[in-house]
Amino acid sequence: xxxxxxxxxxRTAAGPEGPNxxxxxxxxxxxxxxxxxxWYALRQNVPAMVSLVIIVLLALVAIVTFVAPGILPYDPYxxxxxxxxxxxxxxxxxxxxxxxxxxxxxxxxxxxxxxTVGLLSVAISLAIGVTLGAIAGYKGGVVDTVIMRFMxxxxxxxxxxxxxAFMAALGRGIDKAIIAIGFVSIPEYxxxxxxxxxxxxxxxYVAAARVIGDSDATIIFRHVLPNVMPSIIVxxxxxxxxxxxxxxxxxxxxLGVQPPAAEWGDMLGRGRNYIFxxxxxxxxxGLAITVTVLAFNLLGDGIRDAFDPKSRAx
Amino acid sequence: MSxxxxxxxxxxxxxxxxxAATNFFGKPTSFVQAVDDVNFxxxxxxxxxxxxxxGCGKTTIGKMIVGxxxxxxxxxxxxxxxxxxxxxxxxxxxxxxxQLIFQDPYASLNPRMTIGQIVAEPILTxxxxxxxxxxxxxxxxxxxxGLASYMKxxxxxxxxxxQRQRVGIARALAxxxxxxxxxxxxxxxxxxxxxxxxxxxxxxxxQFGLTYLFIAHGLNVVKHISDRVGVMYLGRLMEVAPKNxxxxxxxxxxxxxxxxxxxxxDPKLQRKRIILEGDVPSPIDPPAGCRFASRxxxxxxxxxxxxxxxxxxxxxxxxxxxxxxxxxxxxxxxLALDIQYDAARPTYGRxxxxxxxxxxxxxxxxxxxxxxAEAPVAP
Numbered sequence: 001x002x003x004x005x006x007x008x009x010x011r012t013a014a015g016p017e018g019p020n021x022x023x024x025x026x027x028x029x030x031x032x033x034x035x036x037x038x039w040y041a042l043r044q045n046v047p048a049m050v051s052l053v054i055i056v057l058l059a060l061v062a063i064v065t066f067v068a069p070g071i072l073p074y075d076p077y078x079x080x081x082x083x084x085x086x087x088x089x090x091x092x093x094x095x096x097x098x099x100x101x102x103x104x105x106x107x108x109x110x111x112x113x114x115x116t117v118g119l120l121s122v123a124i125s126l127a128i129g130v131t132l133g134a135i136a137g138y139k140g141g142v143v144d145t146v147i148m149r150f151m152x153x154x155x156x157x158x159x160x161x162x163x164x165a166f167m168a169a170l171g172r173g174i175d176k177a178i179i180a181i182g183f184v185s186i187p188e189y190x191x192x193x194x195x196x197x198x199x200x201x202x203x204x205y206v207a208a209a210r211v212i213g214d215s216d217a218t219i220i221f222r223h224v225l226p227n228v229m230p231s232i233i234v235x236x237x238x239x240x241x242x243x244x245x246x247x248x249x250x251x252x253x254x255l256g257v258q259p260p261a262a263e264w265g266d267m268l269g270r271g272r273n274y275i276f277x278x279x280x281x282x283x284x285x286g287l288a289i290t291v292t293v294l295a296f297n298l299l300g301d302g303i304r305d306a307f308d309p310k311s312r313a314x
Numbered sequence: 315m316s317x318x319x320x321x322x323x324x325x326x327x328x329x330x331x332x333x334a335a336t337n338f339f340g341k342p343t344s345f346v347q348a349v350d351d352v353n354f355x356x357x358x359x360x361x362x363x364x365x366x367x368x369g370c371g372k373t374t375i376g377k378m379i380v381g382x383x384x385x386x387x388x389x390x391x392x393x394x395x396x397x398x399x400x401x402x403x404x405x406x407x408x409x410x411x412x413q414l415i416f417q418d419p420y421a422s423l424n425p426r427m428t429i430g431q432i433v434a435e436p437i438l439t440x441x442x443x444x445x446x447x448x449x450x451x452x453x454x455x456x457x458x459x460g461l462a463s464y465m466k467x468x469x470x471x472x473x474x475x476x477q478r479q480r481v482g483i484a485r486a487l488a489x490x491x492x493x494x495x496x497x498x499x500x501x502x503x504x505x506x507x508x509x510x511x512x513x514x515x516x517x518x519x520x521q522f523g524l525t526y527l528f529i530a531h532g533l534n535v536v537k538h539i540s541d542r543v544g545v546m547y548l549g550r551l552m553e554v555a556p557k558n559x560x561x562x563x564x565x566x567x568x569x570x571x572x573x574x575x576x577x578x579x580d581p582k583l584q585r586k587r588i589i590l591e592g593d594v595p596s597p598i599d600p601p602a603g604c605r606f607a608s609r610x611x612x613x614x615x616x617x618x619x620x621x622x623x624x625x626x627x628x629x630x631x632x633x634x635x636x637x638x639x640x641x642x643x644x645x646x647x648x649l650a651l652d653i654q655y656d657a658a659r660p661t662y663g664r665x666x667x668x669x670x671x672x673x674x675x676x677x678x679x680x681x682x683x684x685x686x687a688e689a690p691v692a693p
Contacts, residue, residue, distance in 0.1 A: 192526060202421035209486070210379050212436040213409030222435075226426045309469040 041306035048302020062111040069109070074102040076109045077260045085278040094291035095280040097271065098262075103281065106262035113263045114117060114292065117219050117247040118176055118240035124182025126236055129189025134220055134228075136190065137197030148194065152185035159184040162248055166198055167255045174247075174263075177256040181246045185239060196228040230304040237300025241293035247287070265291050315527035321391075322358040322380065322493055322525050327351050332338035332579070334453055334598045346376045346597045350549040350605075351388070361519060361526040363540030363557075365572070366604050369597065371549040372529045373417075376495045379527065380414045381405050392493070410440050411649060415487035417498040419478035425471040429456070429481045430466030436488045457485040460514060480514070487518065495527045501537060508522065512538055534576050537561060545569045548597055548605040549622065555631040557586050564649050565633040567612045567657070574658065586658035611657040 042048055064071060074092075080100035088095045094103035136147040154162065166180035200206065201224060209219045248265010250256035257263040264285045271282030316482045331345040349371040356362040364372045377383040379390055381397070389396045397408055413436075416422035423432055433452045437443055443451055453463035459480040461609075470478055479499060486494050496515065500508040516539055519526060536543055537557060544554040545568065553566040564570045571588040592609045595601055603607055607617040614636055616622075621633040625645055641649055 184345065204416045204418060205424040207382055208414070208482075209415045209423050209424075209435075210382060211409060211412075212485075212489075213406045213439050214435075215406075218439070223424050227424070307426075310471050 006129060008112075037309075038303070038306040042302055043300040045305065047298045048306075051298040051302070054295040055299060056289065058111050058295075059115060060114050061108050072105045074103055074105045076105040076262050079260075085281065087278075090279055094284040095278070097267070097278075097281050098274065101260075103267070103284050107264065107284060110262040110264045110267065110288070111281070111292075112283070113174060113257060113261065114244050114289070117174065117246045118180065118292075118296070119265065120178045120183070121182035121243040121247075122236050122239045124179065125185040125189050125239065126232070127185075127222065129186040130193050130225075132233060133184070133190035133193030134197050134225065137194035138201055138216070138220055138224065144194075147190070151190050154184070155187045155191075160246065163246065163250060164253070164255060167250065171253060172258065174257050174261075177247055177250050180250070181243050184246075185243070187234070189235065189239075192231055193228055193235055196231055197224055200224050200227045230307055233303050233307070234300050237296045237303075240296045244289060244293065246262045315688045320357045322393065323527075324389075324391040325352060325354050325375070325379075326389045327338065327353060328378065329386045330371070330378060330383060331386050341596075344598050347549050347600055348597065349378070349385075350600075352546075352549075352551045354544050354551060356525060356553050357542075358492075359523060359525055359603050360541040361528050363528045363536030364541040365530055365536050365543065365547030365592065367531060369548075369594070370546040371451045372531075372546050373497055374529060376414070376497045376529050379493075380412050380595060381408065382414075393506065403476065407440075409436070410442070410489040411491055412493045412495065413483050413489060413491040415479075415486050415494060415496045415499045418502050419482055420474050420502070422482050423478055425470055428444045428467050429461075429473070432470070432481060432544060433466075433484045433488055436485060441490055442489060451488070455488055456481075458487070460510075460516070472495055474507075475503050476511060479503060479507075479511055483511075483514065483518070490522070493525045493526070493527065495529070497529045498531065499528075499542065501531065508535070515539060532576075533561070533572055545572065548594060548600055550605045550621075550634065552606065552635070553633045554624075555628075555633075559628065559631045559678065563628070563631075563647055563650055564600050564654075565627055565631065565638060565646065566606075566635050567610050567637075567653060568606045570650075570654050570657070571611075574654075588654070588657045589659055604634070613665045 042052075078101065080096075082095050083092075083097055083100035085090055086100070087098045092102050092104065094107065097103055097106070132147050132151070136144040157165075162184045163177075163180040166183060167176055170176040170179065197220075206219060206223050209223050214222070245265065247256050248263065248268060251263050251266035252269035257266055259266075267285035268282055271278070271285060276281055299305065328349055329347075330349040331347050333342040334344045334346045336343070337343050352371075352375060364375065366372050374383060378385050382398050385398050388398075390398050392408065392411065397405060397412075400408070402550075423429070427435075430449075430452050433455055434448050436450060437448050438445070441500075452466060454465060456463050460545075461477060461484070465473075470481065472483065477527070479502075483499075499515065500511050500651045503511060512535070515526070518524060526539070528536060530537055533543070533545075540557050542554065542556050545552045545560070545566065547568050553560065553564070553569045555565075560569065561573065564573055567588075571590050574586070574588040588611065590609050595605075595608050601618070603616070603618040603620055604610070604613070604622055607613050608618060616636040616639070620636075622636045622639070624632050624634045625638070627633045627635075627638045627641075630641065637649065637653065638646060
């Protein structure tokens with residue numbers, strides 16, 4: 001008797017939070033994959049979409065100039081000392097540099113190197129750093145100590161110095177620069193991922209996954225890493241920008257690209273010497289770097305927000 | 315006790331200590347005795363309630379049973395097999411038999427999975443159903459716990475606490491477990507929702523023939539759902555008895571104090587309460603004798619010296635208390651009443667003509683009616 005009345009209570013009290021207050025909707029709401037959801041959310045974000053367009057354009061430029069360099073109005077490597085340091089004009093949109101090469105063409109072709117360096121070196125540090133950080137954070141104990149003390153050793157040395165040391169061991173060249181830049185930023189990713197994993201693995205849903213019988217690998221990849229992803233994505237997009245800058249620094253030191261190859265950081269470094277006489281030689285490569293870096297950062301923010309179901313508008 | 319085959323789970327001399335401090339070289343110097351030599355059995359198809367105040371070790375026991383913690387010593391027999399001695403791989407396979415419902419419905423669901431994925435995960439992980447049937451099963455489970463199946467593509471943050479707890483229950487049910495450990499499943503919920511979830515759990519138990527280990531910090535919540543109840547204090551199991559026996563003739567002084575602390579819905583009711591003095595001692599280096607001795611109102615000399623053994627003082631009613639040593643069974647009930655009456659003090663309610671109000675079982679009080687209350691004694 002008592003049970004029956006309570007049963008009734010349950011059904012009537014179910015009102016606000018109860019199951020059936022929406023009139024029968026037999027079909028499940030939108031069945032969408034996570035990626036579709038993320039894309040949907042990203043499309044609402046104007047700065048992120050503008051950034052995406054810029055990055056796609058940049059990638060197109062890089063590919064087109066790689067496949068068909070003849071499409072450029074000037075040969076970016078052709079020196080013409082009589083046309084040295086010409087200001088921006090209809091003929092040379094961004095002017096010319098000390099050797100009289102067209103800066104616009106050099107910036108276009110420089111996108112190849114900058115994008116390659118940015119993406120590949122971040123891919124290297126992401127792959128290794130996230131794995132090491134996740135293992136250290138999840139396993140703890142001796143494994144954690146060994147991995148993280150090694151990371152601390154790497155962090156103790158200034159990254160540009162470490163990159164130079166790598167370059168000294170590996171030799172010159174842009175491919176080696178990518179590896180060097182990728183390796184020196186591993187500790188940053190490892191640390192971020194480890195601290196996030198430490199927090200997430202204490203959560204009840206990870207305990208629930210263990211009770212369900214999930215293996216360690218499943219728990220890490222299905223429950224831990226997706227919840228760590230926002231900070232990884234933001235760090236990685238920032239990492240692309242700093243990798244581009246690092247490559248520029250290495251180029252400036254004569255360790256990255258070798259002349260006459262066009263690379264934004266290298267162009268910026270060389271233009272720096274003539275900042276008063278010919279500011280355009282420095283401004284345009286600098287702008288190219290700024291716009292690219294900004295685009296990656298804004299896109300990263302957009303992706304992070306899109307991954308967060310709470311900020312996703314439905 | 316009874317037939318061994320009745321017992322779904324048998325906990326024998328279960329002990330868990332955590333390291334509280336280490337010396338310079340990382341060698342542990344002191345321990346927290348979270349659970350100390352606990353014995354009980356849960357019979358197939360019953361709901362066993364485990365109550366005690368915060369920090370008494372009840373959640374630790376639950377975690378050891380589901381395999382989230384390893385016992386320091388002792389055994390947990392599930393259908394006769396010691397699950398603490400299993401290899402991690404075999405132990406993982408046990409997850410289809412033993413499941414857990416968490417206390418905090420806000421933390422126990424992965425925020426990046428839809429509730430459909432959350433409920434489907436245990437089915438897929440343990441290969442319970444072929445892939446094409448999982449979807450239908452998820453719908454069925456969600457509807458069974460009172461959620462509509464069209465909600466399955468929503469994320470946990472789109473639900474209220476009570477609804478999330480229902481998702482947690484559906485996830486636990488998904489593998490058709492034999493035992494579900496409910497770790498304070500309603501204490502994080504609003505009072506109005508608590509009764510709904512308790513009733514749901516009760517219905518599901520009958521429907522699926524489940525066995526519950528129901529952990530809670532208040533005797534009133536446990537009374538609603540349990541068949542037998544164990545009372546814990548500071549890592550020790552003080553008393554284990556069938557619900558009616560425990561609520562109507564509590565033997566251990568701690569249980570008596572706990573029961574007298576259940577608030578009454580009638581403000582005019584003249585009651586007597588047992589007011590405990592002092593605080594729970596630190597679980598680091600706990601007292602040598604009975605754990606409750608420092609606050610007990612009925613202690614004798616032996617209490618400070620030796621820890622009482624768990625004995626069957628009344629039929630099926632186990633108690634660890636020195637007061638009942640060498641007391642013949644027919645005198646136990648009278649002794650228990652005497653202990654209670656000696657300790658009971660009138661509370662300062664309205665009306666002061668003191669009758670000999672029963673401090674524990676007031677006829678006007680239906681404990682079932684109030685599901686919410688903090689049990690531990692306030693001085």
